[in-house]
Amino acid sequence: MIRTATLTGSYKQIPFFKGLDDSHLSKLEALGHELTFDRDQIIFREGDESSFFYIILSGRVSLEVTALGRTLRVQTIGENEEFGWSSMLPSHGKQFQARALDSLHVLAFDGPRLREACEEDNTFGYALMKRLLSVVSHRLLAMRVQVLDMYSPGVKG
Amino acid sequence: MSAVLCPPSADVSVMRPAAGRVARVEKETHDTFTLRVESPDEASPLAGFEPGQFSMLYVYGVGELPISISGDPEERGSLVYTIRSVGAATHALVTSKEGSTIGVRGPFGTSWPLRETRGRDLLVVAGGIGLAPLRPAIFHVLRHRGDYGRLVVLYGARSPKDLLFRKQLAAWNYVPDTQVLTTVDYGGLSWRGYVGVVTTLFRYIRIRPDRTTAMICGPEVMMRFVVTELKSRGFPAEQIYLSAERNMKCAIGHCGHCQMGPLFVCKDGPVFPCHRIGPWMDRYEL
Structure with a gap:
């Protein structure tokens, strides 16, 4: 069950927003809203046009991919981590399925509205994209190491 | 002659x-x-x-x-x-x-620095079968719990069915001032733990680099990424220890099979401080 709620904490406490100007934080506060998801609830499915970008306030999310008739968990992310960043790009369906592993509390931003705000205020847009690039870069590095299959018996070192 | x-x-x-x-x-x-x-x-x-x-x-x-x-x-x-x-x-x-x-x-061979680290916090990072050589160190710390500060164990494996010592890992989590986190590279829907490389677990732990010694064992590529992560968090190389693996034959430093530059893994290692072995890691046929 999805419920909207009122954010009581300050956006300043969220690591993703650390260092942003007050005017930028106000802009984000106007765009964001809180959502809760129940344990095991699907947040979005692979291919969905779901347009939200999320920051986890509490709980964990499992990113999953379905292949060869089975669903595999390929990454879990937790408090203060971000997901759904493909919504920051125009017309990209979701590449993974996301599921709440625990009772989940997130901050959600509508991707098109966030992109619009970035276009209108390029300084805000650049600050946000720098943070997003850092998230994508860390995620990509982790995924690169993961696909090395380094624990496989055939892998040297 | x-x-x-x-x-x-x-x-x-x-x-x-x-x-x-x-x-x-x-x-x-x-x-x-x-x-x-x-x-x-x-x-x-x-x-x-x-x-x-x-x-x-x-x-x-x-x-x-x-x-x-x-x-x-x-x-x-x-x-x-x-x-x-x-x-x-x-x-x-x-x-x-x-x-x-x-x-x-x-x-x-050499051993983990358990005498030198009395009173300090310990961070144990293991990957795959690399948990095996670290387990005696964990046993020692748990037997002498009062001699050490906080103990954090991070363990990564290929999949849930590859996790070693699962019952022990779960039990260690109940020991005071001890935190154990496990992760796998991929898991099915029945796996409710973490999925991702072992370095992704760092964001879920509290460690103080000034009072913590890290002990790492696993595939060399994993150890390299763990060392990079530790250094980015302010760990001095002198407080990071690694266990190296090479093909050994004589085990007493005579045959040279396990030589890494000036070091013989069998007699100078397998446990090395990072600053000593770092330059020779990921270089084979030395």
Whole structure:
């Protein structure tokens, strides 16, 4: 069950927003809203046009991919981590399925509205994209190491 | 005139295996087994060991290979080895019948810095079978819990079915001031733990680099990424220890099979401080 709620904490406490100007934080506060998801609830499915970008306030999310008739968990992310960043790009369906592993509390931003705000205020847009690039870069590095299959018996070192 | 290429060892007996009786074989995962080995003669038990050391185990007629000791260092009378079946010799070891005899040389090599780190927090990072050589150090810290600060164990494996010592990992989490987190590279829907490389667990722990010593064992590529992560968090290289793995034959620094630059993994290691081994990691055929 999805419920909207009122954010009581300050956006300043969220690591993703650390260092942003007050005017930028106000802009984000106007765009964001809180959502809760129940344990095991699907947040979005692979291919969905779901347009939200999320920051986890509490709980964990499992990113999953379905292949060869089975669903595999390929990454879990937790408090203060971000997901759904493909919504920051125009017309990209979701590449993974996301599921709440625990009772989940997130901050959600509508991707098109966030992109619009970035276009209108390029300084805000650049600050946000720098943070997003850092998230994508860390995620990509982790995924690169993961696909090395380094624990496989055939892998040297 | 004859040339002496290699000086004779001061104690040639280290090259002669002692007889070890396989007392117990326990299946840990689909490809990994734990062997308990005892001396067949109660009057002359197998030598004790320091956490991090290894033995040379000889399967008669098949071959000899270095295996880390994975048991409790204070449990005397037997030595415990956790072995992944990946080749002819390891397969022969894990399929040993209880009561059969193997050759045991050692223990050899350096150990984890458990004396030097009394009073400090400890961060243990293990990947795959790399948990086996770290387990004696964890046993030691848990037996002497008051001598150490906070203990954090991060463990990564390929999939849930590859996780070693699952019951122990779960039990250690209940020890005061001890945190254990496990992660796998991929998991099915029944796996509710973490999925991702072991370095992704760093965001869920609290560590103070100024009072923590890190001990790492796993594939070299994993150790390299862990070291990078630790350094980015302010860990000095002197407080990061790694256990290296190389093909060893003599185990006493004579044959050169395990040489890494100026170091011999068998006698100068396998446990090294990071600043000493760092330049030679990921470089083969040195």
